[in-house]
Amino acid sequence: MSDDLLSLRQRIDELDEQLQALITERARLAEEVARTKQAEGEEVFYRAEREAEVLRGVMQRNQGPLSNEEMARLFREIMSACLALERIMNIAFLGPEGTFTQAAALKHFGHSVQTLPLGTIGDVFREVESGNASYGVVPVENSTEGVINHTLDEFMNSSLSICGEVELRIHHHLLSKNPDIRNIHRVYSHQQSLAQCRKWLDMHLSQVQQIDVSSNAEAARLASTDPESAAIAGESAADIYALGYLAKNIEDHPENTTRFLVVGKRETPPSGNDKTSMLVYTRNKPGALYTMLAPFAQHNISMSRIESRPSHQGMWNYAFFIDIEGHIEDNNVRQAIDELEESASLVKILGSYPRAVL
Numbered sequence: 590m591s592d593d594l595l596s597l598r599q600r601i602d603e604l605d606e607q608l609q610a611l612i613t614e615r616a617r618l619a620e621e622v623a624r625t626k627q628a629e630g631e632e633v634f635y636r637a638e639r640e641a642e643v644l645r646g647v648m649q650r651n652q653g654p655l656s657n658e659e660m661a662r663l664f665r666e667i668m669s670a671c672l673a674l675e676r677i678m679n680i681a682f683l684g685p686e687g688t689f690t691q692a693a694a695l696k697h698f699g700h701s702v703q704t705l706p707l708g709t710i711g712d713v714f715r716e717v718e719s720g721n722a723s724y725g726v727v728p729v730e731n732s733t734e735g736v737i738n739h740t741l742d743e744f745m746n747s748s749l750s751i752c753g754e755v756e757l758r759i760h761h762h763l764l765s766k767n768p769d770i771r772n773i774h775r776v777y778s779h780q781q782s783l784a785q786c787r788k789w790l791d792m793h794l795s796q797v798q799q800i801d802v803s804s805n806a807e808a809a810r811l812a813s814t815d816p817e818s819a820a821i822a823g824e825s826a827a828d829i830y831a832l833g834y835l836a837k838n839i840e841d842h843p844e845n846t847t848r849f850l851v852v853g854k855r856e857t858p859p860s861g862n863d864k865t866s867m868l869v870y871t872r873n874k875p876g877a878l879y880t881m882l883a884p885f886a887q888h889n890i891s892m893s894r895i896e897s898r899p900s901h902q903g904m905w906n907y908a909f910f911i912d913i914e915g916h917i918e919d920n921n922v923r924q925a926i927d928e929l930e931e932s933a934s935l936v937k938i939l940g941s942y943p944r945a946v947l
């Protein structure tokens with residue numbers, strides 16, 4: 590080994606020692622935080638607003654060469670490990686193991702949580718409502734395929750609050766036990782993923798049967814038992830089912846992103862950069878939509894999403910899912926909602942939560 594390399598490694602060793610001592614000190618402080626929370630009768634250890642504040646601080650201070658996201662990911666894991674000293678959290682997600690929803694849960698909470706795969710979006714809500722899981726993670730919309738109605742509909746009858754959002758770039762791969770694409774006769778995947786790779790499939794596998802299954806992870810499991818088949822799924826499913834890559838990143842839109850929501854029982858205090866989601870029921874009369882939206886414009890509040898769903902409460906009533914910028918404790922948001930309540934049949938606040946940091 591050259592002297593130059595040796596001395597660089599010595600400096601890295603010294604820094605690692607300092608970093609380790611600092612991480613240990615941070616972990617001890619987290620233990621002290623836990624004791625303080627306990628003494629104050631607090632039952633909730635996870636603080637979404639504080640975590641967002643810490644991660645934003647990390648990104649603001651960062652000057653490279655690591656990217657902001659990379660640096661924040663490192664701190665994400667340190668905080669996750671610190672929180673695990675306070676309390677191990679159980680996170681329910683739309684399973685099975687290896688789904689993008691699991692990847693979103695780990696991106697949001699870090700890897701020091703326990704993840705609990707469940708069969709349906711409804712099961713995720715029930716598990717959090719019953720207290721068996723601390724939080725739940727469910728998909729809510731995809732940039733190419735649109736909104737996930739099951740999730741929106743669950744909010745109509747649930748008392749849970751949204752306490753976070755996660756955005757995940759979705760990369761789809763063609764995975765198989767078979768090393769030769771010419772031997773593939775069937776492709777398994779979730780119907781949304783088949784749709785997201787439509788052009789690629791038409792171009793490369795137009796003669797191959799497409800089989801729509803309940804999740805990409807299930808598709809990967811099937812492909813692992815059927816060597817004449819392939820699955821369209823993500824990296825974690827490839828790892829879990831030991832599949833090889835026949836083609837990578839086959840999604841039609843490279844910017845393909847899915848947004849997930851984190852649901853829990855606690856309302857989240859302001860973090861300084863928040864969103865508020867609500868469900869607004871209106872009567873079907875002329876100008877209802879205009880009247881409903883006017884308070885947001887008057888109070889200078891940006892709306893990032895509006896979706897309508899049949900309300901299931903009478904044939905002509907609609908429910909609108911609306912996301913706005915700001916926190917329910919902000920004066921202008923509070924005032925706009927007070928005014929909205931005068932014209933709407935019902936306004937249900939689903940939660941104010943930090944805008945996705947990572």
Ligand SMILES: O=C(O)C(=O)C[C@]1(C(=O)O)C=C[C@@H](O)C=C1
Pocket residue numbers: 619622623634635636637639640643667668669671672675
């Ligand atoms: O500040 C707190 O309340 C903590 O518990 C500490 C800490 C952290 O490690 O910074 C850990 C977990 C919380 O979710 C937020 C922050």
